[in-house]
Amino acid sequence: MIALLIRDLQLAFRAGGGFGLGLAFFLIVTVMVPFAVGPDAAGLAVIAPGVLWLGALLACLLSLDRLLSLDWEDGSLDLLATAPLPLEGVLSIKALAHWLTTGLPLVLAAPVLGVLLHLPAAGYIWIMVSLLIGTPALSVIGTFGAALTVGLKRGGLLLSLLVMPLYVPTLIFGAEAARRGALGLAGETPLLMLAGITLGTIALLPFASAAVLRVNLR
Amino acid sequence: MSIWEYANPKKFLRSTERVLPPLWLGSAVLITGGLIWGFFFTPDDYRQGATVKIIYLHVPSALMAINAWFMMLVASLIWVIRRHHVSALAARAAAPVGLVMTLIALLTGAIWGQPMWGTWWAWDPRLTSFLVLFLFYLGYIALWQAIDDPDTAADLTSILCLVGSVFAVLSRYAVNFWNQGLHQGASLSLDKEENVADVFAYPLYVCMAGFILLFIVLVLYRTGTEIRARRMSALLARERMSE
Amino acid sequence: MIEVRDLGVSRGAVPVLRGVGFSVSAGEALILQGPNGSGKTTLLRTLAGLQPPLCGEIRGDPEDCAYAAHADGVKLTLTVAENLEFWARVFGVTGIARALTGFDLEALQDRVAGGLSAGQRRRLSLARLMVTGRRLWILDEPTVSLDAASVQLFASAVRAHLRGGGAAIMATHIDLGIEGRVLDLAPFKARLSQSDADDGGFL
Numbered sequence: 164m165i166a167l168l169i170r171d172l173q174l175a176f177r178a179g180g181g182f183g184l185g186l187a188f189f190l191i192v193t194v195m196v197p198f199a200v201g202p203d204a205a206g207l208a209v210i211a212p213g214v215l216w217l218g219a220l221l222a223c224l225l226s227l228d229r230l231l232s233l234d235w236e237d238g239s240l241d242l243l244a245t246a247p248l249p250l251e252g253v254l255s256i257k258a259l260a261h262w263l264t265t266g267l268p269l270v271l272a273a274p275v276l277g278v279l280l281h282l283p284a285a286g287y288i289w290i291m292v293s294l295l296i297g298t299p300a301l302s303v304i305g306t307f308g309a310a311l312t313v314g315l316k317r318g319g320l321l322l323s324l325l326v327m328p329l330y331v332p333t334l335i336f337g338a339e340a341a342r343r344g345a346l347g348l349a350g351e352t353p354l355l356m357l358a359g360i361t362l363g364t365i366a367l368l369p370f371a372s373a374a375v376l377r378v379n380l381r
Numbered sequence: 382m383s384i385w386e387y388a389n390p391k392k393f394l395r396s397t398e399r400v401l402p403p404l405w406l407g408s409a410v411l412i413t414g415g416l417i418w419g420f421f422f423t424p425d426d427y428r429q430g431a432t433v434k435i436i437y438l439h440v441p442s443a444l445m446a447i448n449a450w451f452m453m454l455v456a457s458l459i460w461v462i463r464r465h466h467v468s469a470l471a472a473r474a475a476a477p478v479g480l481v482m483t484l485i486a487l488l489t490g491a492i493w494g495q496p497m498w499g500t501w502w503a504w505d506p507r508l509t510s511f512l513v514l515f516l517f518y519l520g521y522i523a524l525w526q527a528i529d530d531p532d533t534a535a536d537l538t539s540i541l542c543l544v545g546s547v548f549a550v551l552s553r554y555a556v557n558f559w560n561q562g563l564h565q566g567a568s569l570s571l572d573k574e575e576n577v578a579d580v581f582a583y584p585l586y587v588c589m590a591g592f593i594l595l596f597i598v599l600v601l602y603r604t605g606t607e608i609r610a611r612r613m614s615a616l617l618a619r620e621r622m623s624e
Numbered sequence: 625m626i627e628v629r630d631l632g633v634s635r636g637a638v639p640v641l642r643g644v645g646f647s648v649s650a651g652e653a654l655i656l657q658g659p660n661g662s663g664k665t666t667l668l669r670t671l672a673g674l675q676p677p678l679c680g681e682i683r684g685d686p687e688d689c690a691y692a693a694h695a696d697g698v699k700l701t702l703t704v705a706e707n708l709e710f711w712a713r714v715f716g717v718t719g720i721a722r723a724l725t726g727f728d729l730e731a732l733q734d735r736v737a738g739g740l741s742a743g744q745r746r747r748l749s750l751a752r753l754m755v756t757g758r759r760l761w762i763l764d765e766p767t768v769s770l771d772a773a774s775v776q777l778f779a780s781a782v783r784a785h786l787r788g789g790g791a792a793i794m795a796t797h798i799d800l801g802i803e804g805r806v807l808d809l810a811p812f813k814a815r816l817s818q819s820d821a822d823d824g825g826f827l
Contacts (some may be wrong), residue, residue: 166713170699170706177701238695242752245672245691246714307544311537315527324523325541328516329548335555353558360551371544378536381675466826530636589782608826615826618638622814 164248171260172242174233181229185222186272192218193276195208204281211280212341217274217292220288220301220334225303226262226265228319230257231376235313242284244380250373257371258299258306267300282345287337289344297337300361302367304323304329387466390608397601403598404598411591419584426581433581435493438502440585441592443486446514449479449596453521454546467604468533470611472542473525474603479597480518487511506556513552517545625647625760625791626671626684632814633670634678639814640666644680646807648791650759653782653804656795662809664795668764671793690758694765695770696749700738704748707737709818721798722753726781728774729740741789742769750778754785761785775800 175182196214234240243253252371273294274287282290308326310319336357343350388471419437426433449582456472459465490508491501502508528534627647633640640663647653658665672691698707708720724730727747737745746769754759761782767775777795779800781793792804 166710170702170710173706174699174701192800235522236695237699238693238697241669241674241693241695242697242711244674245686246450247687247716248713248714250577267803299632311524312527313543314533318527323521324516325520328513328520328545331513332548332551332555335552335559339559347680356527356555356558361408371540375537378540381533381668534639612826622638 167243167248167253167256168246168260171257172263175260175264181226182264183228183268186268189218189222189223189269189272190276192221196280208281208283208345209278211282211344212286212290214260214280214337215273215276215282216294216297216334216341219294220330221264222269223298223301223305224323224330226261227309227322227326230261230306230309231313232309232318233292235324240313240376241254244336244377248374249365251369254306254310254362254372254376255303255365255369258302260353261306262299262302263366263371264303266294269298270294283347285347286341286345289350290341293337293340293344293350293357296354297333299358300333301330303361303364304333307368307372307375310379311374314379333357336360385463385465388467390612391466394608397605401598401605404594404601408591408594408598411587411594412608415584415587415591419581419588423580423584428594429464429497432493432496435489436581437585437588439486439489439493441513441589442482442489443591445592445596446483446486446511448478449475449482450514450517450546450549451469453542453602457542459540460535463541466535466611467608469531469539471533471600471604472539474607475596475600476518476522476525478599478603480515482592482596483511483515483518488514490530504560506553506560509556509560510553513556514549517549531614534542544623563610578598595605625652625688626682626793628671628682629662629680630677631667631670631680631682633666633675634814635663635666639678641809641812642679642814643810644812646805648760648792648793650789652787653786653792653794653802655802655804655806656793656809657797657806658795658809662813664809665764667786668762668793668795668808669693672762679749680727684760688758689760689762690753690756691755691762692764692766693747693777694768696745698745698748701736703734703736704740705733708751708755710766715758717755723751725771726784727751727777730777743771743774747774747777748769750781754781759790761790761792761794763792763796765795765797767796767798767800 193214196210196218200206200210232241234243244250270291274282275292277287277290305326306323308329311325312322315321336353340350340353340357343353383501387396416437420434424429453475455474456468456475460472465468487508490511494503495501521538521541525534525539528537625648629645631644632642633644644667646654656667658692660662664677666675668691669675671762672689673680673686674691699710704711705720706725708723712720724733727750729744729747729751732740732748746766750766753763759822766778770778775798779802782794782800782802785792786802792802
């Protein structure tokens with residue numbers, strides 16, 4: 164298991180691994196927002212938590228396509244499925260590697276981008292905490308979507324279509340916690356709900372992901 | 382005799398061919414009757430005027446939008462557990478019907494909302510939930526269409542349906558939490574004082590019965606079509622093998 | 625080590641083989657032959673546990689098989705040694721030296737796999753079998769893109785594996801000089817069945 168995690172991290176950091184693409188995308192989306200809605204600081208401050216959450220979600224979504232398809236194309240996935248690792252474990256590790264290479268950098272970058280969007284001072288800790296709690300759910304749900312579409316040619320667009328509705332509760336609770344925090348309101352309730360979703364998906368969804376991957380491998 | 386006998390495609394086709402014509406007729410009579418009764422023989426509401434009468438389309442389609450998904454969930458479970466092909470095909474057949482029902486509910490809601498709330502759309506929890514449900518239907522149908530092998534498609538879509546159902550319920554709670562609504566309470570419920578007045582309710586019951594029948598008819602008919610399509614591809618495969 | 629009785633396999637929903645039966649015990653090799661599309665790959669995938677059989681039974685421990693597919697399963701941005709070490713750790717085996725020498729990869733061990741030729745990559749992919757520690761090798765066209773010398777390397781690796789109490793089932797067209805039984809799959813081609821069971825009752 165650890166070996167798989169180390170391998171996935173190595174692959175992500177080497178050339179062509181795509182590490183940093185998600186982060187760059189997050190940056191670009193955030194920079195585009197003021198161009199679209201205008202430079203007014205007060206207006207930006209209102210939408211900043213939501214924009215940061217949406218940007219993080221899109222950056223996650225963008226990198227899901229590579230999560231399993233690379234291993235599928237070169238045949239490693241077949242070999243992993245016949246290896247003495249449970250497929251549920253393989254997929255959980257893949258989700259963890261995805262989170263470490265995509266989700267965690269987004270959490271760390273969010274406050275910097277918050278400055279660009281005039282995020283109110285109270286909001287920084289909230290956006291970081293809510294992303295820290297919420298992005299693992301995005302990775303785990305995304306792994307399910309990737310496992311569903313792994314055998315399909317041009318599955319990328321379909322993957323987004325399938326995963327987006329599943330992201331709705333995570334986005335709502337995460338962005339709501341950040342929004343309330345930025346306004347100086349109590350955001351504990353949505354944060355707890357978000358934590359519940361994250362823990363629930365981490366505990367249960369790998370079983371569904373492994374089930375669909377087995378179907379796709381046969 | 383057990384109900385699972387109808388899981389045999391041939392038996393299914395034979396029996397639905399017999400029951401479909403009366404069911405078509407029944408749903409047509411109920412919907413036409415209910416709509417005429419509702420539109421022309423009920424008084425205008427003292428607050429909402431004649432606009433209230435869109436309820437005869439709005440409520441039944443909203444009812445079926447949710448229940449179609451519920452039926453797909455049950456059919457998917459049956460496929461996962463007992464692997465009856467008819468069940469998987471019935472889930473596939475129900476999805477576009479449910480999608481259209483959701484669309485009708487959203488459109489009639491918008492048409493109703495414009496004079497009542499002064500807006501075509503509001504991010505009200507109920508409306509939002511239906512929009513999310515619409516997205517779930519889209520994803521489900523897209524996944525069916527993307528996969529060539531029918532058994533693989535059935536397996537993947539049924540698991541998507543199960544997982545999707547959990548997330549749909551979560552989304553429902555999430556949007557409730559996220560915004561308080563404009564939407565009035567349920568039009569019909571057993572335990573509340575504030576129901577629609579009886580004079581409006583009776584034609585509504587007729588319309589709902591009509592929509593339920595219409596849904597059943599469409600699903601049976603479309604399942605029959607799916608079975609015939611599978612039969613054709615099975616015949617073609619057999620022909621290829623005998624060459 | 626593995627015993628197969630009256631096995632039927634399907635590709636998609638189409639049955640390809642029916643009534644396959646054989647057994648392989650320690651020290652034996654079974655060579656599957658048959659024209660393209662005769663179901664060799666499907667049979668091997670079924671034996672490896674990647675897909676469920678249509679009918680019949682497979683007796684044997686799936687935890688005892690190591691599968692090598694058409695595709696190399698080599699990570700191009702990792703070095704040769706890293707690729708092998710990863711699989712060794714996954715299978716809980718220590719030491720990749722034997723695999724490196726067995727397939728003449730020592731000189732290449734620090735090269736990135738992306739820089740190898742197709743044949744060298746194939747050798748790396750086959751060397752992986754030696755770090756699995758599994759007794760039954762299931763090999764799908766193992767000699768694709770190997771030159772004559774490499775084929776000999778592979779053949780001697782298989783012979784050593786068999787001598788060590790292992791077994792192998794492989795689909796191949798060329799004569800490796802490995803003494804093993806040959807199983808021609810053509811007679812097992814799935815014919816039209818009289819029962820409707822395979823069509824899910826659609827006919």
